[in-house]
Amino acid sequence: xxxxxxxxxxxxxxxxxxxxxxxxxxxxxxxxxxxxxxxxxxxxxxxxxxxxxxxxxxxxxxxxxxxxxxxxxxxxxxxxxxxxxxxxxxxxxxxxxxxxxxxxxxxxxxxxxxxxxxxxxxxxxxxxxxxxxxxxxxxxxxxxxxxxxxxxxxxxxxxxxxxxxxxxxxxxxxxxxxxxxxxx
Numbered sequence: 001x002x003x004x005x006x007x008x009x010x011x012x013x014x015x016x017x018x019x020x021x022x023x024x025x026x027x028x029x030x031x032x033x034x035x036x037x038x039x040x041x042x043x044x045x046x047x048x049x050x051x052x053x054x055x056x057x058x059x060x061x062x063x064x065x066x067x068x069x070x071x072x073x074x075x076x077x078x079x080x081x082x083x084x085x086x087x088x089x090x091x092x093x094x095x096x097x098x099x100x101x102x103x104x105x106x107x108x109x110x111x112x113x114x115x116x117x118x119x120x121x122x123x124x125x126x127x128x129x130x131x132x133x134x135x136x137x138x139x140x141x142x143x144x145x146x147x148x149x150x151x152x153x154x155x156x157x158x159x160x161x162x163x164x165x166x167x168x169x170x171x172x173x174x175x176x177x178x179x180x181x182x183x184x
Contacts, residue, residue, distance in 0.1 A: 044070065058098075058160050071167040079159045085110045085126045085149035089119040091165045093142040097134050100159030103151040104140065105129040110147045125149060134161075144168050 047065055049057070057064050057076030067073035077095075079102065087110060108129025116122045126149045132140060142148045153159045 058158075067165065067167065073165050075163045075165070077161045077163050079150050079153045080157075082152055083150040085113075085123040085147055087113075087121040087147045088144055088165070089121075090144050090168045091119075092144050092168065093148070094164045094166065095134070095138075095140045095142070096162045096164075097136055097138040097140075098160040098162065099136050100156065101133065101135045101154045102159045103153075104132045104134050105149045105151050106132065106140075106142055106146055108147055110149075121147075125151070134159075 049064055054064070054076060056062070058078055061076065061078050063073055063075050065072070065074040079100075085105075105126045106129055108126040110121060110123035111125045111127055113121050113123040126147050129147065129149075131151070134140060150159075
């Protein structure tokens with residue numbers, strides 16, 4: 001169990017670091033150098049989740065760290081069956097597979113695409129795209145604007161994964177994301 005927790009923490013730290021570096025790099029490119037050293041904002045508090053908390057999050061497919069006030073959120077995800085195809089115009093998803101096996105499709109075109117919430121598109125399936133066979137220990141990163149879909153789940157008994165959703169800047173950094181938004 002300790003090794004499992006270490007793997008999760010290592011993946012999450014890497015993801016948060018990448019998101020922070022990307023945001024810092026983008027801000028440096030756009031903003032002039034400050035005249036004085038800025039005062040750091042209050043640090044986010046440390047989040048600890050016991051194995052019982054993590055199990056409960058998986059049982060419900062629940063959010064462990066909500067996105068309010070930050071550019072990321074962490075969710076304990078699960079699938080017993082295939083899901084809807086989806087696309088997030090501003091969120092990059094980083095999945096770490098905890099247990100089970102699934103066929104996951106990325107890219108292509110969402111069939112019967114409908115906007116279901118601001119910057120969120122859902123549909124029945126995906127035409128085209130690339131199949132990925134996901135299993136325990138795998139990590140897959142889905143950039144904002146990329147259609148994705150759990151096509152099939154071969155789960156003994158359920159497919160479990162952590163997803164870290166990293167929110168991109170207000171303006172669309174990926175032209176594909178803005179294009180999908182206009183073709184609703």
